Amino acid sequence: MKLKQKCAVITGGANGIGRAVAELFVAEGARIAILDCDRRNGEAAAAALNGRALFLPCDVSDSRQADEALQTAVSHLDTIDILINDAASQLNKPLLETSDEEFRKVLDINLTATFHFTREAAKLMIAHRHPGVIVNFSSTFAFVGSPGYIAYHASKGGVAAFTRAAAIALMPHGIRVNAIAPGTTDTPGLHAGARDTGDEAKGMESFLRLQPLGRFGRPEEIARAVLFLASDDAGFVYGANLLADGGYTII
Numbered sequence: 103m104k105l106k107q108k109c110a111v112i113t114g115g116a117n118g119i120g121r122a123v124a125e126l127f128v129a130e131g132a133r134i135a136i137l138d139c140d141r142r143n144g145e146a147a148a149a150a151l152n153g154r155a156l157f158l159p160c161d162v163s164d165s166r167q168a169d170e171a172l173q174t175a176v177s178h179l180d181t182i183d184i185l186i187n188d189a190a191s192q193l194n195k196p197l198l199e200t201s202d203e204e205f206r207k208v209l210d211i212n213l214t215a216t217f218h219f220t221r222e223a224a225k226l227m228i229a230h231r232h233p234g235v236i237v238n239f240s241s242t243f244a245f246v247g248s249p250g251y252i253a254y255h256a257s258k259g260g261v262a263a264f265t266r267a268a269a270i271a272l273m274p275h276g277i278r279v280n281a282i283a284p285g286t287t288d289t290p291g292l293h294a295g296a297r298d299t300g301d302e303a304k305g306m307e308s309f310l311r312l313q314p315l316g317r318f319g320r321p322e323e324i325a326r327a328v329l330f331l332a333s334d335d336a337g338f339v340y341g342a343n344l345l346a347d348g349g350y351t352i353i
């Protein structure tokens with residue numbers, strides 16, 4: 103077991119990749135708190151994890167809710183060893199159709215909340231004299247362009263750059279910060295992005311045509327890469343954006 107006696111806070115753990123991370127971390131011995139705005143699936147995810155998971159409803163882009171949920175999680179778990187910043191909005195809209203408000207909202211959820219949780223978790227780790235690990239979620243879209251997802255691209259590029267800077271800033275405190283950069287992975291978020299094209303089935307087909315492997319990633323495959331970054335196996339890995347994308351960015 104790679105995470106025996108570790109305590110992890112996972113934002114976005116109610117669905118998709120975050121949920122796969124929650125399940126894998128518990129299987130690897132961790133106790134976890136899932137912070138998510140999806141109450142129904144968050145409660146179901148926690149209930150399926152045999153008392154080793156707590157669900158706390160929270161909009162990560164609301165700093166008051168975020169702080170309250172993080173404090174509650176840490177007092178329940180006693181400490182925080184690992185923070186996973188997974189929660190995100192995958193709005194699939196092209197540049198000319200994206201409003202300022204939509205752009206700001208995506209940045210608030212994907213980038214500003216990642217900064218906020220990183221800062222607050224780091225303060226707690228430092229106060230507890232308990233160096234830990236932070237894994238952010240960037241994306242292949244931090245490194246390559248596409249016609250849609252304009253705000254999402256901007257937010258994930260920000261997460262990639264933020265991760266490098268945070269890794270340097272928190273290194274003296276013994277805190278390791280990295281990011282996972284998933285490729286196209288079959289989750290509710292991917293389906294939402296396909297729906298934004300106006301036709302979910304056609305949207306999914308068009309995404310599939312871009313996959314060098316001829317298939318999407320599975321949430322469990324991304325969770326394995328997150329586990330690597332969160333575990334001592336990655337003890338010399340700092341500020342990385344680990345691509346797990348089935349070759350999407352190498353062709």
Ligand SMILES: NC(=O)c1ccc[n+]([C@@H]2O[C@H](COP(=O)([O-])OP(=O)(O)OC[C@H]3O[C@@H](n4cnc5c(N)ncnc54)[C@H](O)[C@@H]3O)[C@@H](O)[C@H]2O)c1
Nearest residue numbers: 114117118119139140161162189190239241286287289291
């Ligand atoms: N699925 C992909 O193809 C893909 C590709 C690259 C990167 N990613 C990244 O991986 C991560 C997980 O993606 P996914 O596809 O599993 O997403 P998903 O949409 O399936 O799940 C995201 C979770 O975040 C939660 N969430 C969204 N907004 C929130 C908010 N304001 N407050 C609290 N919770 C909120 C949702 O309720 C949901 O449980 C995201 O950071 C995403 O950007 C996904």
